[in-house]
Amino acid sequence: MSAIVVSNLRVQYGRKVAVDDVSFAVEEGEVFGVLGPNGAGKTTTVECIAGLREPTGGSISVHGLDPRRDAAELHRILGVQLQKSEMPDRLRVAEAMELYASFYDDHADWRELLAELDLSAQADSPFASLSGGQKQRLSIALALVGNPRVAVLDELTTGLDPAARRDTWGLVEQVRARGVTVVLVTHFMEEAERLCDRLALIDGGRLVALDTPAALVARAGAGQKVRFRPTTPLDDRVLTALPEVASVERHGSQVQVTGTGNLVHAVTSALARNRIVAADLRAEPAGLEDAFLALTGRRFDHPSP
Structure with a gap:
């Protein structure tokens, strides 16, 4: 009821x-x-x-x-x-x-x-x-x-x-x-x-x-996230070219990759091919903030128009 x-x-x-x-x-x-x-x-x-x-x-x-x-x-x-x-x-x-x-x-x-x-x-x-x-x-x-x-x-x-x-x-x-x-x-x-x-x-x-x-x-297909700190300069295109990757964001020295499938393996393999070490690597499932971004096309912390 x-x-x-x-x-x-x-x-x-x-x-x-x-x-x-x-x-x-x-x-x-x-x-x-x-x-x-x-x-x-x-x-x-x-x-x-x-x-x-x-x-x-x-x-x-x-x-x-x-x-x-x-x-x-x-x-x-x-x-x-x-x-x-x-x-x-x-x-x-x-x-x-x-x-x-x-x-x-x-x-x-x-x-x-x-x-x-x-x-x-x-x-x-x-x-x-x-x-x-x-x-x-x-x-x-x-x-x-x-x-x-x-x-x-x-x-x-x-x-x-x-x-x-x-x-x-x-x-x-x-x-x-x-x-x-x-x-x-x-x-x-x-x-x-x-x-x-x-x-x-x-x-x-x-x-x-x-x-x-x-x-x-x-429903949003938000998938999962991988966060790490590259020990050498990283061109985002190394990761955005991967079919598993939906987005790459920078937060200071930290890189956040959002995607689907076997994301961790895809990211670490691409980094290894480019001789980049992923320090402080952390994988976690996507959450509501990622779902909001997928559903609305903008970040949650921006006030509504």
Whole structure:
């Protein structure tokens, strides 16, 4: 059963089209990722799902509710952690939880929720004193205090250090384990690959592809990558002439080769024929960033047009 159905969604501001004819369905109990570069239309899309933004066209259903027509009912089953969630500096964690719990008839025990999210020790701490990771945990706790069936988490780990980011990933998995359907907005490839059952890849306001992370990589024919540092000057044509090679990129002193087939053997053999040693050689499967490049023709780290 689909928890969310988005059909032909369009959002336009004057002449600018932010979301253009986007359609997808989110199945109950899954972590559904909305992935794309900055400016792609991700946040606009989920704000429409949450009833926080009025679409220009199309329709949205969240467990049978229309976000525009059934806003009051929707807010009882949907929790939202926005991209930028701020609170008064002096508001204490326990006060924020108690306040949010009062908005719902059937709310969770917020003390248990703080314990589950490892925030009990910060219950009497003011918001301003929390670390970035603790603020994100509090955002998740506030999104869950109403016992939602669906949680929308927008750019959950932006600004966090790598350790805090991985801790937060574990929290998302805990949310899913509670039986909550999760819509996760992100522009971090590793995060999407780690957490999401399926991904909607959005670029320039349009849906580019929709599938599991592994299937997106396979569909794009992104293949694999070989990275190395040549010990002597290397003419890229030595590698681009190989049928297995799709592209050759330079990152400082490092060369990255993307391709298919027996790529490692093809590259190392070509280098050996030209008496070039590949130092620090590393082979790895292609990922979502390579899939994005194959599907859109441009790199992921470039903002959407």
